[in-house]
Amino acid sequence: MTGRLSLVDVASVRTSLFKCLAEQPDALFVDLAGLSIEEPIALTVLSAVSRQAARWPGIPVLFCAPAGPVRRVLLGGTYRRLPLRVTVASARERVRADGRSLPSVIDDLLPVAGAPRHARRVATDACLRWDLPVLVGPACVIASELITNVMDHAGTMATLRISLLPRYVTIAVRDGSVVAPRRRSPDESGGRGLLLVEGMARSWGWLPVDGGKVVWASLGRVSRRSARRGRRV
Structure with a gap:
């Protein structure tokens, strides 16, 4: 995800990420390194995606954000339960270490x-x-x-x-x-x-x-x- 995220973007972001879930991959990594936030409340779309993934298809979803404003918001109270990594590479290693695969x-x-x-x-x-x-x-x-x-x-x-x-x-x-x-x-x-x-x-x-x-x-x-x-x- 790149650019400035605002409330008007939430519906399209939600649809795009839901389409990724619907492909039923082994894991979904959301790279936030190129994202800036216009309205922090718009990040609730990430919580919606995480909840959907838990219900179905039951795959790990990891959000990847280096040090900066987006990471600081995601480490706050509202979003602290979201699985957060620094880079996509570290997220991939985490999933490999967990060894999860859906029969x-x-x-x-x-x-x-x-x-x-x-x-x-x-x-x-x-x-x-x-x-x-x-x-x-x-x-x-x-x-x-x-x-x-x-x-x-x-x-x-x-x-x-x-x-x-x-x-x-x-x-x-x-x-x-x-x-x-x-x-x-x-x-x-x-x-x-x-x-x-x-x-x-x-x-x-x-x-x-x-x-x-x-x-x-x-x-x-x-x-x-x-x-x-x-x-x-």
């Missing part, structure tokens, strides 16, 4: 009748591979409904990605439509998809990407002992 299952699906069924198979295989059989049911429903929404409303290729995080399993579907998903009242023609997702997921949402969007949902992981007892941990 993921990724598949591309055509908008054809068998796509939701295939999505359920992918979700089942992922949950069993990670020894999380109790999540097979909800993961299958979410994956199937997100793919069905692509077929019904986007009509494009879809990329299904299921990832294992320390506390969650996330299910994300990328399509080629820029139209935001929206809940609607169920009727004879349908409308229950996102309501089912919302009812089963710990949280869900969507982010824009170039030429489309990603819709995601997360499920809380459970241990084998708690699964037998029917309790979430």
